[in-house]
Amino acid sequence: MIKIESLKKFFATKIAVDDLNLEVPNGVVYGFLGPNGAGKTTTIKMIVGMLRQDQGKIEIDGVDTLYDPIEAKKKFAYVPDNPDIYDNMTARQYINFIADVFKLSLEKRNENIKKYAEIFEMEENLDATISALSHGMKQKIVLIGALIHEPKLLILDEPMVGLDAKSSFRLKNIMREFAERGGTVFFSTHVMEVAEKMCDEIAIINKGKLIAKGTLEEIRASAKDSGSLEKIFLELTE
Template identity: 60%
Template structure:
């Protein structure tokens, strides 16, 4: 679903992403881990089209993201780590705006919006303006907007931040159900327990370089450690720093 080949991005003299390559397969939950400033969000923004790489190639659902960005973007939904959404819209109008941008009929938008609003327990708040929402509610309405279009690829940057325990549980369940239908989820997180329990494949990036990618068992073998993902993550990133 996603293939990143020799991706590189500089900001002035700073090399933010250094020759990174990986592949996210159909039906896979792919966790993208790294310390603060490691290059996670920069990589995600290049995949989604918010940033242009200096070098490299990005394939999204078989489409070259750099050559045909519109077709590539139609295959994904993206939720950033800090949702910056239209606060002067009501929740309902925002979801209608997102759905129609992807070509959904009004009836389908309303049906899917209510389905997910009930799951995330904000069905009674859709008529309110987004500016009145708490941070957690803004995270929920952004997630709902991403889910109603039923994309082939769901890209989430720190999706659990701001969510209550029940909503986090429901989101993890939705992520797995989507992959069971052959779709893909690519997400970054600082919560090692979530990545350990949820991901089929895990990639770790540090200082712009991809340190390792594989299943949890692959990572344990590389680190020569049968401990938790958190312990392995700290060992691998510490080794890279030395």
């Protein structure tokens, strides 16, 4: 679903992402891990088209993101690490705006708004102005907007940040069910326990370089410490 070849990104003299090669197959929950400043968000922003790579190639479902960005964007939904959305809209207006962009029918959008508003317990807040919502509620609205048009690929940057325990649990269930239906979830997280329990495959990046990838068993086999993912992560990044 995602294919990255020889990806590089520079900020002045700093190399933020250094010769990254990665393939994310269909039907998996794929964790993208790394310490602060490792290059996770920069990589994700290049995948979704918010940053232009300096070198390398990114394909989503066979579509080159640089040369056919509109077609590539049709295939995924993106949830950033900070839910900065249109403060003057209501939550319902924002979700309908996303549905309009993806040309979702009125019947299907209403069905999905009802479904996900119930899952995230946002029914009573759909007509509230976004500026009046808490950070966690804004995060839920962004998630509903991402899920409403039923994309092939979900790209999530720290999606559990700001969510309460119940909403985090329900989001994890949604991610697993999404992959089981043949979709792909690519997400970054700092929470090793979540990655260990959720992910079919994992990639670890540090100082812009990919330092490990594969299933947890494969990464564990190549590490000196064969314990928890947290211990392996600390070994590899320190």
